[in-house]
Amino acid sequence: MKGPQEPGFSQSLICFGGVIVTVIAGMLWLNINLHSLLLIALVWVACHSAVLGFRFHAIKSAMISGIGKGLGAIFIFFLIGVLVAALIAGGTIGGLIYYGVDLLHPTFFLPAGLVLCSLMSLATGTAWGTIATIGVVLMGLGGSLGIPLPLVAGMVVSGATFGDKMSPVSDTTNLAAMSADTDLYSHIRSMLYTTVPTYVICLIAFTLIGVFYSSQTISAGELLNLRQHLAIEFSIGPLTLLPLVVLLGLSLKRAPAEVSMLASVGVAVMLAVVIQDRTTMQVLNSLNEGYTANTGLEQLDVLLTRGGMQSMMWTMSLALLALSLGGILDRAGFVRVLMTGLLMRIKRTASLIASTIGAGVVANMSMGEGYLSIIFCGQIFKKSHEEDNLEKHMLSRCLEEGVTCSTSLIPWTTSGAFITGVLTKSPLEFAPWAFFNYVNPLLSIALAYMGFGIFRKTQHSTVDLRT
Numbered sequence: 302m303k304g305p306q307e308p309g310f311s312q313s314l315i316c317f318g319g320v321i322v323t324v325i326a327g328m329l330w331l332n333i334n335l336h337s338l339l340l341i342a343l344v345w346v347a348c349h350s351a352v353l354g355f356r357f358h359a360i361k362s363a364m365i366s367g368i369g370k371g372l373g374a375i376f377i378f379f380l381i382g383v384l385v386a387a388l389i390a391g392g393t394i395g396g397l398i399y400y401g402v403d404l405l406h407p408t409f410f411l412p413a414g415l416v417l418c419s420l421m422s423l424a425t426g427t428a429w430g431t432i433a434t435i436g437v438v439l440m441g442l443g444g445s446l447g448i449p450l451p452l453v454a455g456m457v458v459s460g461a462t463f464g465d466k467m468s469p470v471s472d473t474t475n476l477a478a479m480s481a482d483t484d485l486y487s488h489i490r491s492m493l494y495t496t497v498p499t500y501v502i503c504l505i506a507f508t509l510i511g512v513f514y515s516s517q518t519i520s521a522g523e524l525l526n527l528r529q530h531l532a533i534e535f536s537i538g539p540l541t542l543l544p545l546v547v548l549l550g551l552s553l554k555r556a557p558a559e560v561s562m563l564a565s566v567g568v569a570v571m572l573a574v575v576i577q578d579r580t581t582m583q584v585l586n587s588l589n590e591g592y593t594a595n596t597g598l599e600q601l602d603v604l605l606t607r608g609g610m611q612s613m614m615w616t617m618s619l620a621l622l623a624l625s626l627g628g629i630l631d632r633a634g635f636v637r638v639l640m641t642g643l644l645m646r647i648k649r650t651a652s653l654i655a656s657t658i659g660a661g662v663v664a665n666m667s668m669g670e671g672y673l674s675i676i677f678c679g680q681i682f683k684k685s686h687e688e689d690n691l692e693k694h695m696l697s698r699c700l701e702e703g704v705t706c707s708t709s710l711i712p713w714t715t716s717g718a719f720i721t722g723v724l725t726k727s728p729l730e731f732a733p734w735a736f737f738n739y740v741n742p743l744l745s746i747a748l749a750y751m752g753f754g755i756f757r758k759t760q761h762s763t764v765d766l767r768t
Contacts (some may be wrong), residue, residue: 307638308725312349313634313642315349316346317636321666324338335712336616343629346391347524347629355432359481360635363628363629364629371670372671373717375621377562378616378715380566381719382591382613383566383610384434385433385435385586386591386607386724387565388643390568390569390573390587391567392537392541392570392577393541394441395537395605396541397487398442399528407429407448407511407514410703411453411507415503415504416504421434422460424464424549427471427552428653430552431712434460436454436724437458440454440529442600446514451731452734455732456507459507459734459735462706462735463737477705480700487764488694490701491694499741502736507524507683523664525546527601534605535577536576536578548565575746589610592605592607593606615721615723616722619712620669627668635667636667650755653682653685657678658702658746659680660678661674661675661702662703662704662742664678665704666713669711670714670715671704671708682696691755691756692758694756702742709735710732713730
């Protein structure tokens, strides 16, 4: 019996283009819910697969395979929801706001927040953990200072992405190096050529924007009122910061993310019962339903009423649809054929670098999961980089700049959905302010065409000016 056919380049372009047009047009112009758009895209791709000869059970199997590859992220979704609720119930989030609100001036809030998120993510190797902890606090502080929340979210995502991209204990950093068969620290050193100037640009940009909000200081009366309401809701002291110390400490010891988060949750639950005088039933229910604040101050109630497994269901359902879509696109070969067709048209080294970065963005759009995109693009572009005699860390650098930087800016990826669930701001809102995430890949491409930072095997760490 004849099996399914390989898609042609034209059909792959039409199929994938239809997905992108459906999602973008539906979101930006028709205001259709993203879940519905992904469902339409799923049917569209399934129909194209059926034309190639894929039967229903094969299409369903591809969907299940796509979900299976992203199950690790799904488990993290549940734990993040539990962690946020536990940290609020235990007084950790309230304590951070209580101690931090009078230490930050609007002029320095954005650059200081960028550095804080960068250091947290660099130390722990997880952008998600940084966003779910320090990010939530900075959103509250930024709102108190009168800074637009999409702007604050963009700053948080920029800092978290920088740390996740550069940390030697980050999953994506190690995976990119592994996919390119290069040494981890060669990979990190290679990224410095494009990441450091990008970070300087971001610091300058957020500092200049902070100057615009310099007059919006919290009055002494407003500050006192905020702290009083926090003190009424929580018993605040240095001990309330212990869950965050546990999370950071275990992350530095390279404990699995799930273990670090569960340990932090356990400590926060004990603090909620012992120090915050909440019943065990209340605390355990909040892990599922989320914490409900009743401070009497609306801005605090909005900030502190969140978390719980149920709060991540929107995120999880979106991720399941995206992973199903990615499973079919991968199994039927649409993305692979599209990338291979693109490679045949590349003639210059700089164009190869730009295509590798661009392919990471396309892979994120189609597969919905950064880990899968790194592995996929590593396999597709490895031979081309070798034939062009490029150092292996050039490939790993491009994988990070294309995949790691873009995954948070695409609403239907696991990362984009996660950030929406935690910070309550979608990528469409914060993307213009996530400077690091799009300046880094654009700067890398521009430098490549200028001949800077291109390393070849024959020259061993010297810059090749051939483009």
